[in-house]
Amino acid sequence: MTQQTEVAAAARVDDASGLKNMQQLIQLRWIAVVGQIVTIEVVYYGFGMALPIDLMLTVLGGLTAFNVASLLRWRVHREVTNAELFVALLVDVGALTAQLYLSGGASNPFVFLYLLQVTLGAVLLRTWSIRTLVGITTLCVAGLALFAHPLPLESDLSRGLGSHYIQGMLICFGLNAALLAVFITRINGNLRERDARLAGLRQRAAEEEHIVRMGLLASGAAHELGTPLSTLAVILGDWRHMPAFIADPELLQEVAEMQAQVQRCKTIVSGILLSAGEARGESSVKTTICTFLDDLAEEWRSTRDSRVFVYRNLFAPDMPMVSDSALKQMVCNVLDNAVEASPHGVGLDVAHDVEAAALTLTVTDAGPGFAQEMLAQFGKPYQSSKGRAGGGLGLFLVVNVARTLGGSVVARNRPEGGAVVTITLPLAAITLDEDADEDALDDIEEDGRKDRNDADRN
16 A cells, blocks of 8 residues: 555545534534524523514524535535534534524523534544634624623522523533533544544555565565576486486486476466566466366365365356466465365365355365464464464465455354365456457457566576
């Protein structure tokens, strides 16, 4: 993951969190509308106080229209900025100021609802926005104290709860406390979820950077090993024609075995270079999923020491794909881990998850299974049960290859013993469109022929 990609991903996370916070403000605004209607009705009809009902209902109508427009907008527009949250809170402050101006100004006990807006702003907004909001609400309260007409409301505090002013303050406190408790908890949950996603993105970026470094190291090592391996192959070929070796069948057989092992080393080195993208055409060959997996299973069976290898391919209908060396090495890596844990029995099951439109590869073994601490850290680098320094990278690479393709890898232990590793890959990431341009496929195969010719010349 490049720095630009990481920044873009972080921006998407911020947008998702901002959208959720905006939805919380919309819900709070609906509660404010309903609460103001109830309060106006109680004060006007219950307490018999004269209020400019028409103007106050007009303000409520405007606030309702703004909330409906916000609801429609944020269902389509998914990105919410700090400025948009700031404007939404300013609208709430403006509506509250208008209602208080029409109902007693600073003498209205509900003036303390400004604290709700300031507290929400302190949680949601950036520093400059918070300071601006505090300044605006302070000016609003001062303006209400200077210009609004006070309510004809008894403020005899000595009457305790018998005072209408104390009753209003009590209701205001209860509203502030309840709304803050509910919405601050929700907003903090959104922010924690955002932080967790950002932490996951940073971890993924670090892991992918680690993979890049390992790929460069492996590619460099493969280039360095190519020359000595070619030299050994030439020397062993000369030995096979020397009279001393021809006269000794046992020695000649050992030379043949050495040649086979050198050839295998060269194949491994070629595979490393393929994964690094340096012989791209070798792996870019049109095939089908069943053919690709059947060939993979047969090759793995012939080159590994597994006494029992059960392969079941139930994928149907077959689909076209371009063979991928990274995908091949990923599956072989899981099989290699399985055979190390269970030399007497390894299984590979291939299935088509029609509902999820995915390819599922299930590798099973009859070994001791994964330790619980390994399952908890599955897919993390250097988590190995083999006790080798630097081990534990195989499954780490498997998880990252699957994740790059949009898939997943899940490991678990079987109740009867042994382990199960399930690889799920979306078909859209590995298959070819049946209507794909044939010229593009010809280009892939032509590139493959050129790269193979170049490799042969080298």
